[in-house]
Amino acid sequence: MSAGSVKGEVFDITDMHAPVLTAMQKAALAGAAQASFDFSVQAILAAAHAQTGLSDFGSMDFAPRLELWCQCVKEDSFLSAVSHAALWTMFVRYASDRLRVEDICSRHPEILDIVIDRPIIVAGPPRSGTTHLLGLLSADQRLRSMPWWEAIAPVPTAADAPSADDPNPRWTRAAAGWEQQDAMMPLMKYMHEFSPDHISEDIELQALDFSSYLLEWLVLAPKWRDYYLSHDQSGTYAYLKKGLQVLTFLRGPNRWVIKCPQHMEQLPALRATFPDATYVITHRDPVASIRSTLSMWLYASRILRTKTDPEEPKGYWIDRYRILLERCVRDHHVLPAEQTVDVYFHQWIKNPDAILGEIYAKAGLPLDAETLATLHKYHADHDPSVKGRVVFNLERDFGITADDIRKDFEFYFNHFPVEREVK
Structure with missing residues (x-):
C-alpha cells in the first residue's frame, strides 16, 4: 500500500495569535450573541421531551x-456565543437520542x-491516525461501522423515512451541518473531518450517558476531567454496547469495528464490556499528536472562544495526554496478547499490509486479495497527504519545542518501542 505521488496543498495558519x-x-x-440558553438539567431534558414526545430516559444516574x-459550560468564561449555541444543541440532541434509544428498547x-x-476496537492517542485506520477497516463490508450521519441520529424518526426527494434525510442533515462548519472553519477538514459519510468515533454513543472525555474537547473543563477520571466508567461502556445493539437491530450486521482514543485510559472497562474483541492499540510519538491537538484547538478558538490564547491548550492538553x-x-496488561495488536506508526507507514494481516489474523477474518485491494483503494482515496495538510509550528505558535x-x-517510550518522530 502506497500513498501515491500526488500531494495536496499545504496550509500554514499564520494568524493563530x-x-x-x-x-x-x-x-x-x-447572530449567536442574540440568543441565550438555560444550561440546566431541567431545561435540557424538557427540551428533549418537547422534541421527541418521549419521557423515559431509563436510569437517571446520568443526571449528576x-x-x-x-456547570463546566457556565464556568468557562471564554466560551463564545457560537459555542453556547452549539453546546446547547448538542446536549439536547444527546438527551433526545437517549429517549429514542430507551423507547426502541422498551418496544423491542x-x-x-x-x-x-x-x-475490532481501535484505540490510540488523539490525532495520531486512528481515524484513518478506522475508516480503512470499515471499508471491509463484512464489518459494521457507524458513519457520522448515523452517529448524530442513531434512531430514525418518522421524519427520517426515505422519500423520492430525499432517500436519507439523516444524511442530508449531516451534510448541511458539515457544509456550515466547513464554511465557518475551512481548514478544519484537513485536521478533523465531519463529512456525513466519515466513520464516527463510538464516543457519540457514550455521550448519550453524558460521560466520556468528549466535553474536554469542547470546554475547558478540568472539573469534569477530574470527576470522569475518578469514577468507574463501566456503566457508560455498557451504554455504548446498548447503542451498538440498537444500531445492529436497525441495520445489522453484528460484527463491528469501532474506535475512540479514550479507550486507551479505560482498558479495564473496555475489556470487561467487550471480552472477545480484537484490540488494536496505535502508538506514535506523543509530540506529533499533541502539536496537532494544540493547533486544532487554537485555530477553532477564533470561533469557539472569545480569546485565542495558546496557553489554554498548552496548559491543558500536554498534561492530559500524559494521563x-x-x-x-498501567493497564495494557489486562488485554490478552492473543487478542491485541500494538501498531507503531513508524512501522505502519513502511509496511501497513503486514500489520493489517496481523489484525485480521487475530480477529479471525480472512484477508484475501479482494479484501486487500478494497483496503488499498480506500487508502488511496482517503490519503491525508493527498487531501491537503496543515503546518504545525510549535515554536512559533506555542513557544515550546518538541523536546x-x-x-x-x-x-511511555520506556514501555513501548515508539520512535521519536518530531524533531
Missing part, C-alpha cells in the same frame, strides 16, 4: 453528570439480547 475573521465568521458570532457538564426488548460479536498514556501503560514536550513522556 491574532485571527483575521471572515465576514461569515463575524456574522455567525453576532449532565449537571456537571452544564430483544435488542438487549443481540450479541456484539468479536468487535491518557500513563493509564495505557520540551517529550521530556514528560519518557515513561
Whole structure:
C-alpha cells in the first residue's frame, strides 16, 4: 500500500495569535450573541421531551453528570456565543437520542439480547491516525461501522423515512451541518473531518450517558476531567454496547469495528464490556499528536472562544495526554496478547499490509486479495497527504519545542518501542 505521488496543498495558519475573521465568521458570532440558553438539567431534558414526545430516559444516574457538564459550560468564561449555541444543541440532541434509544428498547426488548460479536476496537492517542485506520477497516463490508450521519441520529424518526426527494434525510442533515462548519472553519477538514459519510468515533454513543472525555474537547473543563477520571466508567461502556445493539437491530450486521482514543485510559472497562474483541492499540510519538491537538484547538478558538490564547491548550492538553498514556501503560496488561495488536506508526507507514494481516489474523477474518485491494483503494482515496495538510509550528505558535514536550513522556517510550518522530 502506497500513498501515491500526488500531494495536496499545504496550509500554514499564520494568524493563530491574532485571527483575521471572515465576514461569515463575524456574522455567525453576532447572530449567536442574540440568543441565550438555560444550561440546566431541567431545561435540557424538557427540551428533549418537547422534541421527541418521549419521557423515559431509563436510569437517571446520568443526571449528576449532565449537571456537571452544564456547570463546566457556565464556568468557562471564554466560551463564545457560537459555542453556547452549539453546546446547547448538542446536549439536547444527546438527551433526545437517549429517549429514542430507551423507547426502541422498551418496544423491542430483544435488542438487549443481540450479541456484539468479536468487535475490532481501535484505540490510540488523539490525532495520531486512528481515524484513518478506522475508516480503512470499515471499508471491509463484512464489518459494521457507524458513519457520522448515523452517529448524530442513531434512531430514525418518522421524519427520517426515505422519500423520492430525499432517500436519507439523516444524511442530508449531516451534510448541511458539515457544509456550515466547513464554511465557518475551512481548514478544519484537513485536521478533523465531519463529512456525513466519515466513520464516527463510538464516543457519540457514550455521550448519550453524558460521560466520556468528549466535553474536554469542547470546554475547558478540568472539573469534569477530574470527576470522569475518578469514577468507574463501566456503566457508560455498557451504554455504548446498548447503542451498538440498537444500531445492529436497525441495520445489522453484528460484527463491528469501532474506535475512540479514550479507550486507551479505560482498558479495564473496555475489556470487561467487550471480552472477545480484537484490540488494536496505535502508538506514535506523543509530540506529533499533541502539536496537532494544540493547533486544532487554537485555530477553532477564533470561533469557539472569545480569546485565542495558546496557553489554554498548552496548559491543558500536554498534561492530559500524559494521563491518557500513563493509564495505557498501567493497564495494557489486562488485554490478552492473543487478542491485541500494538501498531507503531513508524512501522505502519513502511509496511501497513503486514500489520493489517496481523489484525485480521487475530480477529479471525480472512484477508484475501479482494479484501486487500478494497483496503488499498480506500487508502488511496482517503490519503491525508493527498487531501491537503496543515503546518504545525510549535515554536512559533506555542513557544515550546518538541523536546520540551517529550521530556514528560519518557515513561511511555520506556514501555513501548515508539520512535521519536518530531524533531
